[in-house]
Amino acid sequence: MHEPDPRIVLGLHRSRYERRTLTSALDLGITAIDTSFNYQGFTAHATLADVAGDLLPHFTLSTKVGFFPAASQAEHSLDPARLRAALEQTNRDLGREPDLVFLHNPERSLRSPAAAARDALGQACATLAAAVEDGLCGAWGISTWDPRPLPGLVDATLPRPAVLMVSAGLLVGIDVLEASEALSAQWDVAPDQIWGMSPFGGDADNPLWGRLDPCIFISEADDAISALQAAFRTAFSLPEVGRIAVGTDNPTHLQQLIDALRYEPDADRLRTYRQILRDRTGRQAD
Numbered sequence: 001m002h003e004p005d006p007r008i009v010l011g012l013h014r015s016r017y018e019r020r021t022l023t024s025a026l027d028l029g030i031t032a033i034d035t036s037f038n039y040q041g042f043t044a045h046a047t048l049a050d051v052a053g054d055l056l057p058h059f060t061l062s063t064k065v066g067f068f069p070a071a072s073q074a075e076h077s078l079d080p081a082r083l084r085a086a087l088e089q090t091n092r093d094l095g096r097e098p099d100l101v102f103l104h105n106p107e108r109s110l111r112s113p114a115a116a117a118r119d120a121l122g123q124a125c126a127t128l129a130a131a132v133e134d135g136l137c138g139a140w141g142i143s144t145w146d147p148r149p150l151p152g153l154v155d156a157t158l159p160r161p162a163v164l165m166v167s168a169g170l171l172v173g174i175d176v177l178e179a180s181e182a183l184s185a186q187w188d189v190a191p192d193q194i195w196g197m198s199p200f201g202g203d204a205d206n207p208l209w210g211r212l213d214p215c216i217f218i219s220e221a222d223d224a225i226s227a228l229q230a231a232f233r234t235a236f237s238l239p240e241v242g243r244i245a246v247g248t249d250n251p252t253h254l255q256q257l258i259d260a261l262r263y264e265p266d267a268d269r270l271r272t273y274r275q276i277l278r279d280r281t282g283r284q285a286d
């Protein structure tokens, strides 16, 4: 068993939910898993309890609510009653209280005008805050794939999440990066409580990783670091996050991600990269 490394959260979005994935993660010192009410066709929580219920006490477990089963496919909702019911079912299905529950992609259900959107977001946040009070989860957060609509809605009247999870890495556009940073600043979320997600955009086989060499963004890169490892390490700085939720069912891949943590991103080059992204939108540096 390795020393626990809190910087990697094993994301189970694409996982096969096999026990071996979790035992190898523990062996490698990865003790945080992230799942969701809607993963695995809405069976992720029950499947986890079924295949690895005895292992769950060894993990800090985060999950998400916001998507619900519907006739044809999943539907999104911020309805407080539906969120509360999902939180209660989550506790029953897992057989334990999750350490953290994210409001899942709230941007999906925000309608204009802004006052109505703020009200819907505020009520959803209040529902998760009440769930913490009622012992249904240890803390609550917001996980947002596209945070662009959110900074304009946040004010001092909204409950404040303990954790924000945002897209991270070289595939994230400058508008999304900057919206994530604006949101973290408005809610005053400390950098170590900001989580990145999906550092490979869900597809490590993307031919882009063969065309672009992410090693240029690593200080003192040596021959031992691969393009994917460099992309992963760089994702901690785009935007600045304390942990990253990354998916893998393959222990060798997980070990490679852990090994990548010993490298450091090159801050100067990343500043230049961000300026290039900004220039492409015709804007100047802040």
Ligand SMILES: NC(=O)c1ccc[n+]([C@@H]2O[C@H](COP(=O)([O-])OP(=O)(O)OC[C@H]3O[C@@H](n4cnc5c(N)ncnc54)[C@H](OP(=O)(O)O)[C@@H]3O)[C@@H](O)[C@H]2O)c1
Residues within 6 Å of the ligand: 010, 011, 012, 013, 014, 034, 035, 064, 104, 105, 143, 144, 145, 165, 196, 197, 198, 199, 200, 201, 202, 203, 204, 228, 245, 246, 247, 248, 249, 250, 252, 253, 254, 256, 257
């Ligand atoms: N809105 C949201 O809340 C949201 C959205 C997306 C993601 N997330 C979170 O972020 C987590 C990760 O997202 P994701 O799974 O979509 O994307 P990801 O982490 O960018 O990519 C996962 C893919 O990368 C592969 N991979 C990982 N390490 C590798 C390595 N060292 N070498 C080769 N391939 C490697 C995995 O395949 P193998 O299994 O073969 O290694 C898997 O197919 C999710 O599980 C979830 O927790 C949240």
